[in-house]
């Protein structure tokens with residue numbers, strides 16, 4: 250057990266920080282500090298490509314696919330320095346954190362060649378087409394249909410809550426390929442190009458006024474017969490493999506964004522005097538402690554190499570951070586007082602802390618709601634009986 | 642950066658776990674509760690046969706070397722059985738104070754008896770202690786296992802002394818205590834002659850660090866055991882024709898325990914490791930660990946009673962041992978609010 254970093258790792262940290270700070274002070278100064286997912290999307294695609302061109306996009310991937318083969322410690326360091334430098338979140342998050350690792354694990358050589366270098370180069374932006382109007386927590390009840398017609402899959406149906414579909418190039422879709430099948434059987438995991446007549450995207454406005462997610466309609470949408478990961482009918486396993494990558498190194502970068510939010514609250518509390526309120530002090534201390542425990546929980550999860558046992562740190566990570574952040578949003582508003590409920594913008598646009606308050610209500614919903622997380626912890630972690638299924 | 646146990650640490654954990662679950666049985670603990678709150682045979686075995694008492698004490702001082710991570714591993718295992726042992730007072734607080742703040746002579750004359758278990762030591766803190774030279778007058782109200790102690794480390798906010806329990810001017814009054822596995826005593830000093838520790842500031846700081854981490858680690862053990870025992874019960878107890886563990890309200894409460902326990906685990910080993918590595922984060926980490934893990938222990942022990950129903954409220958069931966230990970972990974060595982205020986002061990500055 251060792252928490253510190255070695256000399257050469259600290260050197261790597263300095264190298265990351267220098268490069269990132271130089272970019273944020275220079276060519277990409279206009280995107281520094283952006284906290285929403287949608288702002289200046291086009292510039293941020295250019296940023297993805299810039300990262301790729303300098304070999305900083307997917308440093309944990311093997312060199313042959315556009316990565317650096319970086320060690321765990323180096324990935325941790327890069328993620329931390331990335332956020333510390335005020336670099337906005339990756340608009341290709343789904344491509345680099347989910348689609349890429351899934352292709353690395355389950356894709357064919359041909360598919361790896363076809364997709365991985367372009368994902369790393371920021372040329373292929375992916376979005377995730379899992380949820381449907383009738384299939385949210387119960388993902389296995391998806392109804393979107395896929396049938397083979399000659400050399401192509403033809404897809405009919407609807408996805409919903411598709412984040413960033415409007416700026417993406419590709420979408421992966423879990424579709425029912427076996428007529429009359431039910432539940433996790435008979436599903437296939439397809440990769441489809443978005444820019445085609447059979448796919449239509451309509452934005453959905455969210456409670457914070459932003460429109461990060463969309464409805465995605467498939468009406469005779471097409472992709473080649475081999476544009477699938479895994480075998481026909483094996484889509485559930487592929488989807489589950491993909492979701493397991495949600496607990497990767499990106500969590501550490503995310504935490505640095507949380508650090509910026511907590512620092513914003515601390516600064517606001519000092520400025521308006523609430524920093525001397527003993528109850529606010531207790532809550533800020535709890536938030537600080539919670540953030541540290543998130544960091545070390547992630548370190549434990551990433552350091553764990555024994556995958557034969559259920560990893561409690563990994564299993565609890567989602568509900569831990571989501572709940573922490575929701576509490577943080579409430580703390581932010583209690584520190585700001587009524588001043589937090591007005592914005593200077595005529596456009597219903599919110600600063601970092603009020604936006605945190607609103608957006609964090611989604612954190613406990615997407616990626617498996619808190620209730621679903623509790624089911625998983627009790628069932629997988631503790632071996633409790635599974636929830637019964639209805640017939641409907 | 643590697644936040645996983647080494648093979649050696651894993652071995653210590655297995656040894657400690659096996660030792661406590663075999664020997665610190667409910668029956669033996671209850672026998673100790675009827676006496677001075679110490680299973681003396683267990684303490685002897687722990688100190689001499691297993692030789693675990695020297696862990697966290699440098700070899701130069703007669704210990705086994707290693708650090709707070711290993712001490713925490715042992716405290717976690719002891720906490721999981723609510724073992725009736727004077728480990729906190731004797732080893733974590735007093736021995737650490739003597740190692741960090743005692744002269745070579747003081748170490749040589751006191752540590753061997755503490756590590757062999759021959760002498761039990763109690764940590765008596767009185768912020769208002771009056772020291773006339775080394776003649777001490779004051780009182781410490783809640784000295785853990787004080788009734789069994791032969792030696793006290795007495796501290797004020799700035800000074801630290803050694804004093805024998807049978808020295809003139811020392812009165813020890815054992816108190817009937819809610820947690821009978823760690824009863825308190827009131828220690829009163831009336832111009833009692835103390836032997837000053839050479840470096841009191843170091844002694845106090847080291848005792849605090851090790852004490853906070855040990856309490857936190859015990860809390861982690863308590864919480865995990867409360868969960869494990871409740872999970873076992875959830876499988877076997879049937880109501881409404883199904884195992885009670887199949888009810889979602891029940892499952893979710895278990896899941897919430899896991900979420901807290903995983904964070905407590907991170908807290909304990911982060912703090913222990915930060916102290917061992919001399920990291921800048923250590924000061925914050927020990928307060929975080931103490932407050933978080935003690936609260937986790939209390940939450941889980943409370944849930945253990947609720948999720949067992951009536952049987953959990955009986956004297957016969959062990960749930961109350963965990964519950965009472967958890968309560969004392971929360972209040973000893975500073976309340977959760979006090980520890981969080983220390984954290985707040987570090988990030989916000991002193992309270993106005």
Ligand SMILES: Cc1cc2nc3c(=O)[nH]c(=O)nc-3n(C[C@H](O)[C@H](O)[C@H](O)COP(=O)(O)OP(=O)(O)OC[C@H]3O[C@@H](n4cnc5c(N)ncnc54)[C@H](O)[C@@H]3O)c2cc1C
Nearest residue numbers: 377378379380385386410411412611614615616617618620
């Ligand atoms: C901001 C945002 C971005 C998103 N991005 C994407 C995306 O890019 N791609 C994508 O595919 N999806 C995305 N989603 C969808 C997200 O994954 C779903 O919203 C989520 O899985 C919940 O499904 P649902 O909305 O249908 O709610 P439901 O499943 O209908 O749940 C409603 C309520 O019932 C509870 N509930 C349901 N089942 C159980 C149960 N078994 N036990 C106890 N309680 C239960 C839930 O916890 C919830 O409180 C996004 C969602 C949000 C909010």
